[in-house]
Amino acid sequence: MSRSRKVTLRAHPHGPTPGWAEVDTPPPAPDSTAAAFFDVDNTMMQGASIYWFARGLAARNYFTTGDLIRFAWQQLRFRVLATERSGDMSQAREVALAFIEGWRVEDVQRLAEEIFDELMAPRIWAGTRRIAQRHLDAGERVWLVSAAPVEIGRVIAARLGLTGAMGTVAEVVDGSYTGRLVGDLMHGPAKAEAIIQLAAVEGLDLSRCTAYSDSANDLPMLSTVGRGVAINPDAVLLREARQRGWEVRDFRSGRRAVKIAVPSTAAAGLVAGAVTAGLALHRRRQRVS
Structure with missing residues (x-):
């Protein structure tokens, strides 16, 4: 079906020409x-969202520098083994969201919002x-897809005005x-599966969709x-x-690129381990007091 165009007649700015037509072409229809x-x-984001989330928790005294050092090596060792044995994710499943056991959903939401505004937004x-x-301007939906807890992804998406987020989901019972x-x-193939499922529900044509990532883990x-x-x-x-002839965009430069890369690998793993251990210690201390 043809689309109509608005035509406006105006006086020519350079002489007595009877008139000239300005054609206002409407924007393309949303796809x-x-x-x-x-x-x-x-x-x-520069670095890993869980790293910055952990930094925010540390600033709020949910764990100490000593906790970070104590559990760093164990977490790093686990990440190396998980990478080498990518087919075995059972241990990863066990520790991925252990740090929020017993937490109220509204508390995690509040902390995620506060820490995004303080530490993540500038990055x-x-x-x-x-x-x-x-x-978004083209009328397309925009989703974040992250291995981080979905609560963090939702906060980032909401703050940036995006459609939504898919992430690792924690079980909730009675609000905790x-x-x-x-x-x-x-993670990995799970992201592709989630996108396929979302496309089926939302009526998306995957051949018309675009995906963006920094990591070979996201090749699926x-x-x-x-x-x-x-x-x-x-x-x-x-x-x-x-x-494959894919477009490549790199917003890093020189030394800054090297520095930013650290939190996404070893440092992110170390801090994630410290989050798990530190919050467990924090809960035990609360119970004792």
Whole structure:
């Protein structure tokens, strides 16, 4: 069906020409079958969201520097083993959300909002944010897809005006977290599966969708949609992107890129371990007092 155009007749600014036609072409109709999916850590945000969340908790005395050091090596060792044995995620499932066991949902929501405003908002990549906004301006839905707890993803999405977020889901009973997962960790192939399920529910055409990530771990997600884009890519993803002809965008530069990369790997793992242990200690101290 053809679209009408508004034609306005105005006096010509340079002479007595009877008139000239200015054609106001309407914006394209929103594409309800297209969407964009963004990884969070090092794609939408500098560093890892769980790292900054942990930093905010530490500032609120939920755990100490001693707790951080004590549990750092154990968490790092686990992450190395998990990477080498990517098929075995049982231990990862057990510890992923243990740190919020017994917490009230509203308390975690409040903390996530406070810590986003304090520590995460200044670390949103401006370039990635502009890309997301272009999708929104085109009438497309924009989703975050992260292995972090979905509560953190929802706060980031809400603060940035995005459609929503998919993330690792914690079981809730009577308004409190049990520390167990609902479903799988939102990691690797699980991200692709979540996008496929969302597309079925929302009526999306995956061939018209776009996905963005910095990590080769997200190759399943990037390959699920019609257009994959590497943002601040690691070495493996950069190589894959070049081979597949994907667009590459890098908002890092020089020494800053090196510094920002740390929280997404070892430091994020260390702090995540300290969050789990530190909050457990905090709860025990509360019970004792």
